Amino acid sequence: MEKFTTHTGVGVPLRRSNVDTDQIIPAVYLKRVTRDGFEDGLFSAWRNEPSFVLNNEAYAGGSVLVAGPDFGTGSSREHAVWALQNYGFKAVISPRFADIFRGNSGKSGLVAAQVDEKVVQRLWDHLEENPGATVTVDLESRTVRAGEGVEAIEDSFDIDDYTRWRLLEGLDDIGITLGNEPDIASYELTRPSWKPATIHAG
Amino acid sequence: MGRTLSEKVWDEHVVRSMPGEPDLLFIDLHLIHEVTSPQAFDGLRIAGRTVRRPDLTLATEDHNVPTVDWDKPIADPVSRTQVETLRRNAEEFGVRLHPLGDIEQGIVHVVGPQLGLTQPGMTIVCGDSHTSTHGAFGAIAFGIGTSEVEHVLATQTLMQAKPKTMSVTINGSLPPGVTAKDMVLTLIAHTGTGGGQGYIVEYRGQAIEELSMEARMTVCNMSIEWGAKAGLIAPDQTTFDYIEGRPEAPKGADWDAAVAHWTSLVTDEDAEFDAEIVLDAGTMTPFVTWGTNPGQGVPLGASVPHPEEFEDIQDKVAAEKALQYMALEAGTPMREIKVDTVFVGSCTNGRIEDLRLAAEIIQGHKVDKDTRLLVVPGSVRVRLQAEQEGLDVIFKEAGAEWRGAGCSMCLGMNPDTLAPGERSASTSNRNFEGRQGKGGRTHLVSVPVAAATAIRGTLSSPADLESAVAAG
Ligand code: SF4
DSSP states (O other): OOOOSEEEEEEEEEOOSOOBHHHHSOGGGTTOSSSSOGGGGTTHHHHTSTTSGGGSHHHHTOOEEEEOSSBTBSOOOTHHHHHHHHHTOOEEEESOBOHHHHHHHHHHTOEEEEOOHHHHHHHHHHHHHSTTOEEEEETTTTEEEEOOGGGOEEEEOBOOHHHHHHHHHTOOHHHHHHTTHHHHHHHHHTSOTTSOOSSOOO | OOOOHHHHHHHHTEEEOOTTSOEEEEOSEEEEOTTTSHHHHHHHHHHTOOOSOGGGEEEEOOSSOOSSSTTSOOSSHHHHHHHHHHHHHHHHHTOEEEOTTSTTOBOHHHHHHHHTOOOTTOEEEESSGGGGGGGGGTOEEEEOOHHHHHHHHHHSEEEEOOOEEEEEEEESOOOTTOOHHHHHHHHHHHHOTTTTBTEEEEEESHHHHTSOHHHHHHHHHGGGGGTBSEEEOOOOHHHHHHHTTSTTSOOTHHHHHHHHHHHTOSOOTTOOOSEEEEEEGGGOOOEEEOSSSTTOEEETTSBOOOGGGOOSHHHHHHHHHHHHHHTOOTTOBGGGOBOSEEEEOHHHHOSHHHHHHHHHHHTTOOOOTTOEEEEOOSBHHHHHHHHHTTHHHHHHHHTOEEOOSSOGGGTTOSSOOOOTTOEEEESSSOOOTTTTSTTOEEEEOOHHHHHHHHHHSBSOOHHHHHHHHHHO
16 A cells, blocks of 8 residues: 555535445445555546536546535445545545545555544635645645635644555555464464364365 | 343454454354455455355345346356356355356345344344345344455455444334335435444334334345444244244254343343433334435425425535435425335345235226336245235236345346336335436335335325325
8 A cells, every 4th residue: 555644635525414435435436356446436427417516627637525424325335445545545534534434544555534524614615616726635744735825724734643554664464463473373372263164074 | 230132132242352452252143245346256265265155155146147037147147257256166166156047046145134144142144235124033233345355255355444333213003004124125224324324233122123124125125325333133932933944043952042042132121322312203204215325315205305495505515416316306305206116025025925915005006108117036036926826916916026035126237227217116225326227216215105106106105005095
């Protein structure tokens, strides 16, 4: 996984709450067996609407998505994270993320930055008044920044310490866990014999 | 201080716990299907890793398999590739697979309990958010993403921060004709879709204890729809009776040892939850959704709400968008909404009890001439059992389509989809925009409401059938 320290890119105001993973990428796009190429399916239903934000040239190259609360609810499909990344997003800002989506983001290197709902409102207003304006997501200082002067928006965001550390270091979870393999092996010795198995010896 | 049920199960599975790090949890059972696993197996291959515990792993084909002509090659080439990829991966890595055509094939959350693999006190994960279903047995069960699937395949563990605990106590008894589905839809409308965020929830109280095992699965299944990490129910005699004698259940002395342990899996009297919700089952009625998330629901006897009724600005905007998508007028009585397709099936309501209940209501009636009724058993075993009981004949005589096992129209990944603008009453768990097919409009309902709706063509409960007979 690539290290993430700070990113500045065009902010995309997605004025919606409860953006579920079926909206991020509908099931019909999930049939691929690779991790790439999912950008076509991203928000596919909404992209048919001319007024949809990504159909506006100013936002089309966006890399920081600013969405309403309960982003990423629903299905566990990590394809939702891949679709956002395949399109070019590096970070999503929202007042509240669904657990599985947040977990998937952390594993794949997409920053899910949780901010106060007021910050999202201000970012929406700023990005709509200044289409194509950039937003900075600074993982080292845990802050989001946009605008300048009196209009400047700067606030802290929440992300758990462990995920932040892994993203900053670009570490792979499986490698970390396998480093503790003896713990797993000794745990396995303590499991009761009546626990079920799917394959039976002999 | 005492511990809650979920804390007990959690503590029993901690492999390693360090301050400032998530716990490393051992996983007792890892379920796999064709959609969220290919990239995980690929990851293993690239890193030269193996599956650590194939004996704790089970794969089945469910999400994108066809429910007709299942003995023929899958027509859609992309779906076929995905299913074939699972078959190749299962073979290469030594994972037990129940493919299309196998007698144990079916929706992953129907198959686990049916085989007796789902047992109290376990940790169960699957690359599918409705893994929470298995919590009905007193297991900690939750959905994971593909990176985590790869992590479990390689290590049989997962890194997880310990969630907070919540109790949902449902007192009293459900009135006749009101089901577990109505109970959970009522709960979600009460909490909103984010209400369970960050919690493992324990469902308890008289109304929960009175539910059958299959009805408990319906409740736990929808935990994720209000944002909960997992939902579970303390195991009791109902649980033990359901498991005993199943193919993978413990036997002889193992059974006694298992039951002795399972009996200890209850929340201690002096344990404290981080949050509590109390509801009364006695006041619940058939409940249906009007919007595009499972929290947007009302009693069947009510009307489509007006966006102005919502205090929160986000809720107001969401309601406006939902009504527009659903093509509904505020104030319309729910009972007047005409439905094109009724879907009975899914991991929420595709088990044998659900089909029995649907057949009981439909028997002697015909499906409305402008409505299509699709009945899709959750597994091959459920289908065969239903056929043995003659339920398929009841459905077919009424004019319904009787299908093979799979997820089917729950998510419209296989050919069973709604056409744009089509409206469904569905016993599944998600009414998101386009979930059942692009432009499709979904109302989530219980099995009795689905059956009565199929007969009348508008959202209805079985009581409406009786009053129609009495009047006519
Ligand atoms: S039936 Fe629906 S909810 Fe259940 S596993 Fe299949 S797609 Fe998911």
